[in-house]
Amino acid sequence: MRRVLWTAAATVTSAVVLGMWFGREVWLGMLAPLMVATATWILAERVHRESPERLTAVLISAFAGKLVFFGAYVGLAIAVLRVELVPFAASFAGYFISLHMIEALWLQRLLVSSVAKRRGA
Secondary structure (H helix, E strand, O other): HHHHHHHHHHHHHHHHHHHHHHHHHHHHHHHHHHHHHHHHHHHHHHHHHHOOOHHHHHHHHHHHEEEEEOOOHHHHHOOOOOOOOHHHHHHHHHHHHHHHHHHHHHHHHHHHHHHHHHHOO
């Protein structure tokens, strides 16, 4: 949970700074990737703690849900909220890629530590 809080703090701080120049599009581009990365990581930790063998199946299901959610979110932002496309797309892509890279690194650490514990036990 500590990782999530530090990542959220850094993400929101960067959005505050960038938002001063580019407006609400930065916030809207950051919001969905941060929410999804946070939820996915909390879910992954919980599933891994309770039943590690289910982790892959849960993450695949979460991926399918992310596809639907992100498609709806971007469509809503463009069609209903009428965001400026370039700042929104740049913000969304930047936060999406960055947060998913961080999430992948966390997942790698989680799995490596799990394997190390099994070998040591």
